[in-house]
Amino acid sequence: MAAFLNPIFDRLPNDGGLAARSDAARILGKVMPIALLVPINSRVARWTHDSVPADWKQQIGRWDRFPHVRVGRGRGTTTPRMPGGRG
Secondary structure, X not given: OHHHHHHHHHOOOOOHHXXXXXXXXXXXXXXXXXXXXXXXXXXXXXXXXXXXXXXXXXXXXXXXXXXXXXHHHHHHHHHHHOOOOOO
């Protein structure tokens, strides 16, 4: 997504690109938890003692790793665009 949006943001006059990136980050900060985390929380909330899947420990492990992956990807995509960074 950044490959398409960054060239557009870079062409905005004055500080328009910075404002657009800021607005996009705020929007993504609200959309991503709803789109990605709520379905997982809802699925786990429906588990009962009798309906827990056999691989529940693996699912919990994936759930615990997910925030680290998401933060790492976010840092990897934004760091080169920050002042003093490459890009």
